[in-house]
Structures are given as C-alpha cells and as structure tokens.
Amino acid sequence: MKYELVSGLETHVELSTNTKIFCGCTTDFGGEQNTHCCPICIGLPGTLPKLNQKVVDYAIMAGLATNCEISHISKMDRKNYCYPDLPKAYQISQFDMPLCKNGYIELSNGRRIGITRIHIEEDAGKLVHQRGNTYVDYNRGGVPLIEIVSEPDIRSIDEAREYVEKLQMIMRYIGVSDCKMQEGSLRCDVNISLRPVGSTEFGTRTEIKNMNSFTYMTKAMEYEVSRQAELLDEGKEVTQETLRYIVEENRTESMRGKEDANDYRYFREPDLVTIEVSQEKIDRFKALLPELPDAKFARYVNELGIPEADAGLLVKYRKVAEYFEKASQGVANPKVVANCIIGQIFRRVENETEKEAFDIALSPEYLRDLVLLLDSGKIKMNLLKSTLEKMLDEGKPAADFIKEEDMGGVDADTLKQLCTDAIANNPNAVADYLGGKEKALKSLLGFVMKNSRGRADAVEAEKLLIEMVNASK
Amino acid sequence: MVTREDVLQMARLSKLYIKEEELDALTKDMDKIIAFAETISAAQCEQTNFDNINNLSNVLREDVVVPSYDREEILKNAESQDEGYFLVKRRS
Incomplete structure (x- = not known):
C-alpha cells in the first residue's frame, strides 16, 4: 500500500458507579424510559449538580492503569451545543484541565499508543427517531463517562482493534466499567487520515462517530481507508468532516454540514468547585491497583x-x-x-x-x-x-x-493383558491398521481404556498396542 | 467589533431564527454587551490564581442511590410526550 494510516481514537467508557455523576439516580441499564430521572439530570433550572466521589476515584484508577499523570487540580467545564439529547443545552465535561494526562498503552508489537488525556463527563440521553418525531429518554443522561483520548499513534486497523481490546481488558480488570460494547458502555470515535508512506505530515482527517462493536469498527475503518485512498489517487482532497457508519450498506456518510461546525464555547462550570487530588491519594490508589x-x-x-x-x-x-x-x-x-x-x-x-x-x-x-x-x-x-x-x-x-x-493406574502385566485382549477381540481393527488405516488404532485403545476403567496410561497403552499389532503381522 | 456574521453564527448554534430586519439592531446590542464585559479586562490580575477562585474544593457526594422521581412528575412540564418519552420535532 502506498499510503500509511494515521489514526487516533476517542473512547467513551461508562463507569460502573451505582449513581449518576451529578445526582443520586441509578445508572442501571434497561429501565423503563424516563424512570431513572430527577430534576438535576433532566436539567431543570435552579438545580445544582453535585459530583459523585466514585467517579473521581474510578477515573484516577483508569489513569493510573494506563500510565497517566494524575492532575492535582482539575475542574469541570460546560460544553455548549443544542440537541435534544442534552436537556441543559450543554454537557458538563472537562476542557483544559482533565483529571489524567500523558499516558500510554503498549501493544503486543511493542509500539506504545500515547494517551493524551482522560477526562470525566456526563453521558447524554437516548434519542429514538420514529414517525417523524424524536422520542427522548433521559435515563442515560448524566451517567458518568470517562473519555480516553489517544494520540494519533495508531498505524493499522489491527492496532486500533488491539488498542481498544486492551483498554477494555484494563478497565474490566480494575473494575471501573463492564465495557460492554453491545450495551454502549464502551464506544469509540475513530479519527482517520492517510499520508504517503514515508511522509511525516498529517493528511486531512475524518472522524467516524460511535463505533459500538469491534466488527463494525474494523469494517468502517476499512471502508474509510479505501474511500480516502481513492480520493487521493484521483488527486482529490479529503474533506475534514464527521461521519457516521451505515451498517446495512457498509459505507460512511457525513453527519453535519459545515455551517454546524463544532463551536462548543467551553467555559468553566460555575456550579461545581475545583477537584483536588492529593499525592497521598494517588499513591494509595496506585497501591490498590490489581x-x-x-x-x-x-x-x-x-x-x-x-x-x-x-x-x-x-x-x-x-x-x-x-x-x-x-x-x-x-x-x-x-x-x-x-x-x-x-x-x-x-x-x-x-x-x-x-x-x-x-x-x-x-x-x-x-x-x-x-x-x-x-x-x-x-x-x-x-x-x-x-x-x-x-x-x-x-x-x-x-x-x-x-x-x-x-487410583494408582495399572501395572505393566495388566496393561499387556488388556492390550492382548483388545487385539484378540477386534480383528477388523487390527487388519485395518495393518492395511494402513492408522485411525483404526483408536478403537483398540478405546477397548483398553474402557476395560481398565480409565486407569491405564493412554500414551503407554498406545505405544504397546502399536508394538504388539506390528509384531502380530 | 461584533459582525452580522457573528450574530448569525451564534443564532445558528443556539438554533434561533432571526429575521433579516432584526439583524443590525441585534449586532449593535451584542457589540455593546461585549464592550461592557470587556471592562473586566482592565483589572490587574496577573498574580491571581484562577485555578480555585472560590477556595472551595472537593464538594462531593457518596455514590448512594436515591429514588428517582415518578415519570409523571418528570414529564409534567413537557410540551409534548408519548409513551413515557419526551417528544420533540424530528432532528436528523
């Protein structure tokens, strides 16, 4: 291939806390729509969010397990965008002071995939588009997430897959998430660009949103890589855009036009105070890691x-x-x-x-x-x-x-007797074996094992049977 | 200087519809608002640590489940609802 893939991943992992990030509603998956909600997580005016201690703890553990530095001071920010899955019209996330940064995961080929940052944020609600309307369920709204942002260090689809598998394994080991892709508790946005082999500059990238299975992630990446390669072959340019993968048609399509280009107008969340993490706490968590x-x-x-x-x-x-x-x-x-x-x-x-x-x-x-x-x-x-x-x-x-x-197996004499019996009772198998059908030995061996009630050593018995059958020629 | 394009962009991000004849007046107003907010830039604050302006940190809650509200309560103020869902006009 004359192009090299350059890819980075944003992985969202739902934390397995009991309650949401800013209120005491349950995070259980699969409840009746809008039954895990309260005025805080449906964003009613006048409510105040309060940060769940466990979310901070789990994010610190995730950071330590992926070789990150843990920030002694971090804060929450508002990420503004208008869409019905966010009742407040902003998501409470972290912008310039994430809880964890500068980590890495090592792949089996020895390459390290850098982790730029891990930050905590709230999940959005779920939208069901039907009959010309959008049905909104806020049960998932406010469920705690960590977003793990990798460096553009990934160079092949296999590496991307292994990176996500490793993240999944690590998060499960430390018990911060069940990482079930089919339930959406682990999902990835994949950034993809190509460049001529040997080049050190980055090409224009596209981002495929919300990959929630390894199979689809692989297929979507394969599709997008060949789409971009075709454009470049024809001397055309790749447009920087956000894509969604259409499973049924195995292709990607643009999600938003230029006029809706991301403009999140981040600013500090004034309803939440600074998060301080002491060195003592970091050391304590490090010691607790399995x-x-x-x-x-x-x-x-x-x-x-x-x-x-x-x-x-x-x-x-x-x-x-x-x-x-x-x-x-x-x-x-x-x-x-x-x-x-x-x-x-x-x-x-x-x-x-x-x-x-x-x-x-x-x-x-x-x-x-x-x-x-x-x-x-x-x-x-x-x-x-x-x-x-x-x-x-x-x-x-x-x-x-x-x-x-x-117990204790069978002695040599008994084994010899068993083999003699086996040969005497299975003339057809003996003839087949001598005729070149090696598999025929299995029925002789089966006879020995059965009649020794499983006590005979199968390896020894087989050796002896071959010897005796050949000698009987 | 706030431009008409800035105002249009803000309106788009906020999903607001603005009539052409309102645009000049809004642009002027927005300019005044920004100018007023700019006052704060004059403050001498190089020495101030903005990491923690309210001197409060780690106001946290325990991870203990509190019963959620009845769905009826949750949906009470919804303009439109169906089968326990909030209902909004289709957006792709």
Missing part, C-alpha cells in the same frame, strides 16, 4: 511456563485468570490446569459474556485437588480428563467419581 493483564501475561509465560497463546486466553478475562491462579496453587505443572480450562471448561462457556462472568459449577479448589491426584501419580491424564467432565456436570469433587481402587 496486577494488570500485561504483567499477568508476562508472569504466566516466564514463571509458570504457560505458552503465550494460552496465557493470552487466560488473562483476557479477569475471572478466568483468578480461577486459574486459585486452581494452580501448589500444583506441580500449572500448564495442566491451563489445559483443563482452555481445552475443557471453555467448551462450556463459549461466548464472551459467559467468559467474562465465568460462572461455572466447579470450584477452582476441586480442580486443583483433581490435578494434585495427577501430580502424585494416583491417576493418569485420561482419567483426569474424563473425571473433569463429570465434575463440571455436577460441580462435585473428584472423590465422588474416582474410586480408591481406580
């Missing part, structure tokens, strides 16, 4: 010997990571626990929401006890696997499924 996904990933790979791909799957969801850590306590090889989770438990929690909640019947302590049986040589891997399935079905400990006499 181990973040990048650090966890490095520890799993370097100290626990988990392969990178598996470590990535384990750290993606905090609850999965916590489960893994509890289940690996005192276990000789944490990789076995990782395999149990990824290979078997994940099959029962397929979608993202289920993995995020990771609400499974089996306690991590029971899984650990099962793996400890393997460590002590009392059971073999295949018995561990089949027992785990039963444990997952019923949420009961291993002892409920493995009898004492099943």
Whole structure:
C-alpha cells in the first residue's frame, strides 16, 4: 500500500458507579424510559449538580492503569451545543484541565499508543427517531463517562482493534466499567487520515462517530481507508468532516454540514468547585491497583511456563485468570490446569459474556485437588480428563467419581493383558491398521481404556498396542 | 467589533431564527454587551490564581442511590410526550 494510516481514537467508557455523576439516580441499564430521572439530570433550572466521589476515584484508577499523570487540580467545564439529547443545552465535561494526562498503552508489537488525556463527563440521553418525531429518554443522561483520548499513534486497523481490546481488558480488570460494547458502555470515535508512506505530515482527517462493536469498527475503518485512498489517487482532497457508519450498506456518510461546525464555547462550570487530588491519594490508589493483564501475561509465560497463546486466553478475562491462579496453587505443572480450562471448561462457556462472568459449577479448589491426584501419580491424564467432565456436570469433587481402587493406574502385566485382549477381540481393527488405516488404532485403545476403567496410561497403552499389532503381522 | 456574521453564527448554534430586519439592531446590542464585559479586562490580575477562585474544593457526594422521581412528575412540564418519552420535532 502506498499510503500509511494515521489514526487516533476517542473512547467513551461508562463507569460502573451505582449513581449518576451529578445526582443520586441509578445508572442501571434497561429501565423503563424516563424512570431513572430527577430534576438535576433532566436539567431543570435552579438545580445544582453535585459530583459523585466514585467517579473521581474510578477515573484516577483508569489513569493510573494506563500510565497517566494524575492532575492535582482539575475542574469541570460546560460544553455548549443544542440537541435534544442534552436537556441543559450543554454537557458538563472537562476542557483544559482533565483529571489524567500523558499516558500510554503498549501493544503486543511493542509500539506504545500515547494517551493524551482522560477526562470525566456526563453521558447524554437516548434519542429514538420514529414517525417523524424524536422520542427522548433521559435515563442515560448524566451517567458518568470517562473519555480516553489517544494520540494519533495508531498505524493499522489491527492496532486500533488491539488498542481498544486492551483498554477494555484494563478497565474490566480494575473494575471501573463492564465495557460492554453491545450495551454502549464502551464506544469509540475513530479519527482517520492517510499520508504517503514515508511522509511525516498529517493528511486531512475524518472522524467516524460511535463505533459500538469491534466488527463494525474494523469494517468502517476499512471502508474509510479505501474511500480516502481513492480520493487521493484521483488527486482529490479529503474533506475534514464527521461521519457516521451505515451498517446495512457498509459505507460512511457525513453527519453535519459545515455551517454546524463544532463551536462548543467551553467555559468553566460555575456550579461545581475545583477537584483536588492529593499525592497521598494517588499513591494509595496506585497501591490498590490489581496486577494488570500485561504483567499477568508476562508472569504466566516466564514463571509458570504457560505458552503465550494460552496465557493470552487466560488473562483476557479477569475471572478466568483468578480461577486459574486459585486452581494452580501448589500444583506441580500449572500448564495442566491451563489445559483443563482452555481445552475443557471453555467448551462450556463459549461466548464472551459467559467468559467474562465465568460462572461455572466447579470450584477452582476441586480442580486443583483433581490435578494434585495427577501430580502424585494416583491417576493418569485420561482419567483426569474424563473425571473433569463429570465434575463440571455436577460441580462435585473428584472423590465422588474416582474410586480408591481406580487410583494408582495399572501395572505393566495388566496393561499387556488388556492390550492382548483388545487385539484378540477386534480383528477388523487390527487388519485395518495393518492395511494402513492408522485411525483404526483408536478403537483398540478405546477397548483398553474402557476395560481398565480409565486407569491405564493412554500414551503407554498406545505405544504397546502399536508394538504388539506390528509384531502380530 | 461584533459582525452580522457573528450574530448569525451564534443564532445558528443556539438554533434561533432571526429575521433579516432584526439583524443590525441585534449586532449593535451584542457589540455593546461585549464592550461592557470587556471592562473586566482592565483589572490587574496577573498574580491571581484562577485555578480555585472560590477556595472551595472537593464538594462531593457518596455514590448512594436515591429514588428517582415518578415519570409523571418528570414529564409534567413537557410540551409534548408519548409513551413515557419526551417528544420533540424530528432532528436528523
């Protein structure tokens, strides 16, 4: 490609506080329209906003987790614009003194995406356009948001995606937001411009508003990149404008004309006082931060010997990571626990929401006890696997499924006898195997495993079967 | 100097409709208002810290839910409503 993508993102994250940013109304998602409202959040004259302590705390945590400086002094400002989703005709936001600034997120390719600032603000209401009218629901109006503004450091669509995924992971880890794109608690505005490869100047950019799924974000970016490349190829200019992405038609279209160009006339919010954050408080919050996904990933790979791909799957969801850590306590090889989770438990929690909640019947302590049986040589891997399935079905400990006499495996003589029986009872499988069908061995192995009640070591049994079948030629 | 274009721009941002014949008078008025506000620029204030002019900070509330208002109350002053929504003329 002869153009290089230059992209920066503005990410809005809804904070999971109990109440709105300036009043005590609930932030619960999905209530009946206009039932989570009061005179403050519908902007009636004469009301006074009062800032929610938790919003400041959560924003500080978000800043610390993304390597930001925390401002000792910041303030709120009014951002003026006239639209029915804002009953006051201004949004209370932060302009020139944001709570956090100068941070970064590191991508897997080692590149750092700068974070210009993180500020706190109120969300707007929800508009439904129908039958020639606009229906307004202010339940979301006043729900606290942080806006995370990145530097134009992103150079590919993959980087944009990874950046948002990392933000999502970090915000979930520190517990400040559930970051559900489908519910709108994480949404992005994407700035896009192109420039000839090798150039250091920025091209004219467009901004695609309100991307609320990874799939659409990728598609919208792909569309916009090719649209701009075509314009540039034809020697035309890109117009600086705000775009919306039309999902059904996979294209972008201009949202507002030039005459409505942004002119927010920011000024200090006189109804709210200065926000001061002491160094002592910053230090205290820093100490409270949990181990973040990048650090966890490095520890799993370097100290626990988990392969990178598996470590990535384990750290993606905090609850999965916590489960893994509890289940690996005192276990000789944490990789076995990782395999149990990824290979078997994940099959029962397929979608993202289920993995995020990771609400499974089996306690991590029971899984650990099962793996400890393997460590002590009392059971073999295949018995561990089949027992785990039963444990997952019923949420009961291993002892409920493995009898004492099943432990300890089978001795060499018994194994040899089992294999002899298997060969004697399955002449067709033996003939198939000798005829070149390697898969036929599976039925012989199945016979051995079944008749040993899962105690035999599958690897040893397979080795012995091959030996014996070949010898019988 | 406030120009007619400034006034038109402000009107547009505020979604106000201004008649052509009102424009000159409004421009003059606006100019006077700005001139009056300009008085404050004469104040000597290089030494003043504007970060915290009222010497108040961190007036905050606990994150505790307070019951919201009945929807009927919330919609009481709405010019138009339907199915529990505020209703406004369609804007794209």
